[in-house]
Amino acid sequence: MKDWLDEIKWNSEGLVPAIAQDHKSGRVLMMAWMNRESLALTAAEQRAIYWSRSRGKLWRKGEESGHVQKLHEMRLDCDADVIILMVEQLGHIACHTGRESCFYRVFEDGQWKTVDPVLKDPDAIYSAGH
Numbered sequence: 139m140k141d142w143l144d145e146i147k148w149n150s151e152g153l154v155p156a157i158a159q160d161h162k163s164g165r166v167l168m169m170a171w172m173n174r175e176s177l178a179l180t181a182a183e184q185r186a187i188y189w190s191r192s193r194g195k196l197w198r199k200g201e202e203s204g205h206v207q208k209l210h211e212m213r214l215d216c217d218a219d220v221i222i223l224m225v226e227q228l229g230h231i232a233c234h235t236g237r238e239s240c241f242y243r244v245f246e247d248g249q250w251k252t253v254d255p256v257l258k259d260p261d262a263i264y265s266a267g268h
Contacts, residue, residue: 143174147219154221158186158199158232161210161224167232168240170197172221184209186223203263205229229258236260 146154153171160167170188172180176196179187186207190197200206207225214221233240235256242254 143178145218146177146214146221147217148174149219153189153191154219156186156188156221156223158207158223158225158227161226165239166241167207167225167227167238170199177221180209180223181212186225200228203229203231203234205231205263207232231257231263234260234264236263 148154152173154173154177155169156172156177157169158167159165170186171191172187173189176187176189179196186199186209188197188199189195198206206228207223208228209223209225211224212221213224227238230238232238233242235242236258237254237256239254242252243250244253245251
């Protein structure tokens with residue numbers, strides 16, 4: 139039987155983009171990268187685990203902030219090269235800026251405008267674990 143991870147079209151770096159979406163509202167919360175190990179662990183642990191390209195290591199969403207993403211469903215697109223994670227975002231903050239979503243800027247009148255409020259000061263989020 140074929141391994142389910144072999145069905146994914148990984149990019150040249152062995153990664154696939156993963157979009158985290160709120161399982162109730164459908165709002166897109168963030169996009170991050172996953173490798174085979176992070177995707178397998180996400181399925182096993184039922185929480186979002188990504189591959190941090192900047193740190194070169196696994197990143198368990200919420201390991202520092204406490205804003206864990208509990209997995210409700212995983213979907214693979216028709217080309218098998220994008221994953222959608224339907225999640226429950228604990229704390230209602232997905233973005234490192236302290237906002238609900240990383241997609242908090244809207245293009246209006248030729249410029250990007252911030253439209254979503256900061257729910258919690260990032261300094262307060264990330265200093266707590268240190």
